[in-house]
Amino acid sequence: MRQLRKNMFAYETLPQECKDCIDENGAGGEQYSHPFNLKDYNEATGVMRAQPSQVYLFTGNRCNLACETCDSTFSDKHTEVFPERVIPVEGELLDPMAIARKFSPKQWVVYGGEPFIYENIYELTLMLLQKPGIVSFLTNGMYNVKTHPVFQDMILPNHKKFSVCFSVDGDAALNEKIRIGASTKRILANAKICAEKGVTTDIHYTHSSLNSHGFVDFCKMLLDEGMYDYPFSINTCPVEFPEAFSPKGLPNEEKRRVIEQVSDFMKEDIPEDMLVASRNIISSLQYRQVGDIL
Numbered sequence: 187m188r189q190l191r192k193n194m195f196a197y198e199t200l201p202q203e204c205k206d207c208i209d210e211n212g213a214g215g216e217q218y219s220h221p222f223n224l225k226d227y228n229e230a231t232g233v234m235r236a237q238p239s240q241v242y243l244f245t246g247n248r249c250n251l252a253c254e255t256c257d258s259t260f261s262d263k264h265t266e267v268f269p270e271r272v273i274p275v276e277g278e279l280l281d282p283m284a285i286a287r288k289f290s291p292k293q294w295v296v297y298g299g300e301p302f303i304y305e306n307i308y309e310l311t312l313m314l315l316q317k318p319g320i321v322s323f324l325t326n327g328m329y330n331v332k333t334h335p336v337f338q339d340m341i342l343p344n345h346k347k348f349s350v351c352f353s354v355d356g357d358a359a360l361n362e363k364i365r366i367g368a369s370t371k372r373i374l375a376n377a378k379i380c381a382e383k384g385v386t387t388d389i390h391y392t393h394s395s396l397n398s399h400g401f402v403d404f405c406k407m408l409l410d411e412g413m414y415d416y417p418f419s420i421n422t423c424p425v426e427f428p429e430a431f432s433p434k435g436l437p438n439e440e441k442r443r444v445i446e447q448v449s450d451f452m453k454e455d456i457p458e459d460m461l462v463a464s465r466n467i468i469s470s471l472q473y474r475q476v477g478d479i480l
């Protein structure tokens with residue numbers, strides 16, 4: 187097993203396409219992985235001495251929204267809206283503060299549930315502010331950045347240290363249908379303030395069977411709302427689980443229709459990040475699984 191692990195760290199078990207991606211030579215994709223230095227691996231003990239480059243801090247399942255596709259189906263809001271989907275959870279949350287104390291990665295990713303309703307979010311953010319590494323939040327954006335103490339005291343004044351990724355899954359009508367309880371207007375207003383203050387700001391479109399057809403309208407909304415007057419970018423990723431919400435499960439005819447619609451949109455004069463996101467939407471519909479690409 188240790189030899190296998192060593193091979194994995196040396197990428198010897200990976201197909202060339204994956205190696206290319208890790209080395210950032212892939213087809214323009216984002217780099218999600220980082221090479222390990224084999225010198226840090228002790229084959230005799232199986233211990234990897236290096237710090238992880240990224241640490242994800244889960245702030246628990248509490249959330250003020252109940253999004254249709256959410257894989258955190260045990261969130262308390264889901265309990266109200268989708269009681270039939272609730273998964274019983276036992277035991278205590280692994281304390282994200284205790285985990286944060288142990289590491290010094292290049293990047294922290296704080297997510298939940300909704301991180302900004304986590305009871306210790308102020309203390310956690312303060313601790314991360316005092317440690318090295320940039321801090322990225324994934325959030326539903328349902329608060330007021332102008333009054334939220336974490337934004338006012340830490341994120342906005344230290345904009346180089348933080349990035350905030352707001353989730354929006356369609357134009358206002360579709361987003362609010364999927365992300366039950368959301369206000370698109372409020373989320374975009376918050377994203378504008380963050381971007382204006384120099385915080386690295388993303389809008390994230392979770393591509394599912396429920397919004398495949400709505401990607402172009404989502405882009406048009408961002409253009410109409412003047413989001414591109416601010417330095418922000420969009421990104422997308424497809425739902426894999428629950429499978430019922432995966433765009434891969436759409437009928438071929440629907441996939442073809444969306445691919446055509448998005449391809450036509452790409453011929454228009456649109457921003458570079460929108461072009462990349464459009465390509466991502468198309469590729470999630472073209473391939474059933476990673477193995478098909480290789």
Ligand SMILES: C[S@@+](CC[C@H](N)C(=O)[O-])C[C@H]1O[C@@H](n2cnc3c(N)ncnc32)[C@H](O)[C@@H]1O
Binds near residue numbers: 253255324325326390
């Ligand atoms: C689980 S949420 C947690 C952070 C925050 N509550 C939010 O909505 O951004 C993180 C991201 O996962 C996305 N997401 C929701 N359901 C998903 C699923 N089934 N598969 C993949 N991503 C999903 C959300 O849209 C969001 O962008």
Ligand code: SF4
Binds near residue numbers: 253257258299300326
């Ligand atoms: S806001 Fe985030 S955590 Fe909450 S239900 Fe939606 S996707 Fe899930």
